[in-house]
Amino acid sequence: MTRILLTKIAAACVAVSAAGFAQAQENVLxxxxxxxxxxxxxxxxxxxxxxxxxxxxxxxxxxxxxxxxxxxxxxxxxxxxxxxxxxxxxxxxxxxxxxxxxxxxxxxxxxxxxxxxxxxxxxxxxxxxTRGRIIVYNKANVKPEDVATYESLADPKNKGKVCTRSGSHPYMLSMIGSMIERNGEAATEKWAQGVVNNFARPPRGGDTDQIKGVATGECGVAVANTYYYVRLLRSTKPEEKELMSKVGFVWPNQKTSGTHxxxxxxxxxxxxxxxxxxxxxxxxxxxxxxxxxxxxxxxxxxxxxxxxxxxPTLEEMGKFKAENVSIATIGKNQVAAQRILDRVGYK
CATH class of the missing domain: 3.40.190.10 (Periplasmic binding protein-like II)
Incomplete structure (x- = not known):
């Protein structure tokens, strides 16, 4: 009788332990x-x-x-x-x-x-x-109307002024993928070659580096995601406040396709x-x-x-027209975008 009782108690303990373990497992993500x-x-x-x-x-x-x-x-x-x-x-x-x-x-x-x-x-x-991909420019060296579109980054008037992160970064590939959908591969390749011709320096760093490069005058214009720009605007560091006083931004392509x-x-x-x-x-x-x-x-x-x-800082950037390109289309254009970058030497 004692052995049977002990067996039942042991089985009950195992059941409780298993239930507790299962519950613990469910409380994890x-x-x-x-x-x-x-x-x-x-x-x-x-x-x-x-x-x-x-x-x-x-x-x-x-x-x-x-x-x-x-x-x-x-x-x-x-x-x-x-x-x-x-x-x-x-x-x-x-x-x-x-x-x-x-x-x-x-x-x-x-x-x-x-x-x-x-x-x-x-x-x-x-x-x-969501986040928008804006164009950031140096207030002292660049007029906003000269960089009002993504396409303007390839304009000869901006030679020696353009900075970007690596063209193969997902943010850039997605932007270029949407350009392929809007303008076609041939026009996008011509654009990419024009951007390479306009580089102030080889692509490097992240979006924050591009914004700081524009502020210091190393670059005249760059593209960056909005949250990097707003993060710097909200900074309480005196040196970053000083940098941001030297840059402006535009919502690209407001008269055409809209901002990516x-x-x-x-x-x-x-x-x-x-x-x-x-x-x-x-x-x-x-x-x-x-x-x-x-x-x-x-x-x-x-x-x-x-x-x-x-x-408030995000809201102060104002309303803008956003592009209407499906995510599936942007994704499918990634391979074509990378091929274009490789052909024109956009690292």
Whole structure:
């Protein structure tokens, strides 16, 4: 009798332990993120406070994450994948790294043009914030009307003035991919050659480096994502305030196609071990709180129309006309964009 009782107690303990382990496992979210912004720390901690779900993060650039996910295959522990570029979201979708999600919350709050394909089973990814690619110019050396379009960067009048980051960076490839859609490959190659001819120096650094290069006079004009520009405008450092007093910006192509937009977004990984937690996280990113934080914390525009962006500096940049080119099209044009860059020597 004693042996039977002990066996029953042991079995009950195992059952309780297993239940506790399963619950602990469900309170974890493995996040693979190409977002590397320190300001996102509060975004993640708020989610944990609200749900009790702990976030384990792997952070790397888009290409490194894509390669890691492919290598891990079915054994990948990833629950959510976040990307910071439209073309990389498209690439992740094409490579089968996402699984469809049916969510009334996400479908109600995220605009249809900022979601991945939906074949009836749900969308494979959702966009959560946007950023524009603006033209920054030196007030002392360049007239804004001379750099009013992306196409003007190839104009001979801007010879020796243009700076960009590497043409092969996803931000640049996406912009060039949209140009291919608007203007065709031949015209885009001619443009790329003109930009190379107008370089003030070989491409290097990130968008912040381009803005600072314009401010110091090393460059006359550059392209940069809006959140880098606003981040510097909001800086309290005297040296950065001084730099920003020397630059201006234009919303490119306002009389034609509109300013190129890029998005940051993500989806549930194909083999997510914690699918329920993953969907909760995506729904949290679409909440007014999180959407407002994208604006205030990282100077991006929220995609949910009801969200209040409490970022006066971002708002002071004013309204603008945005281009209307599908993300799928931008993604499909990446290969052609890279071929063009290789042919013209745009490093």
């Amino acid at each position: 493995n996040l693979y993120s190409a977002r590397h912004y320190q300001t996102d720390e509060q975004l993640y901690s708020n989610f944990t406070k609200q749900t009790g779900i702990k976030i384990n993060r792997i952070e790397a650039d888009d290409n490194a994450l894509l390669e890691r996910l492919k290598n891990e295959g079915k054994n990948s522990p990833a629950d959510v994948i976040l990307m910071v570029d439209a073309a990389r979201l498209w690439r992740s979708q094409i490579d089968g790294l996402f699984q469809p999600v049916k969510s009334k919350v996400l479908d109600a709050r995220i605009p249809a043009n900022l979601r991945g394909k939906d074949d009836g089973k749900g969308s494979e990814w959702y966009g959560f914030s 937009l890029n998005i940051s977004g993500g989806g549930v990984a194909k083999n997510a071990p914690h699918r329920e937690a993953a969907v909760k996280f995506l729904e949290y990113l679409a909440s007014d709180e999180a959407q407002g934080y994208f604006a205030d914390g990282n100077n991006e525009w929220p995609v949910v129309t009801s969200a209040v962006a409490k970022n």
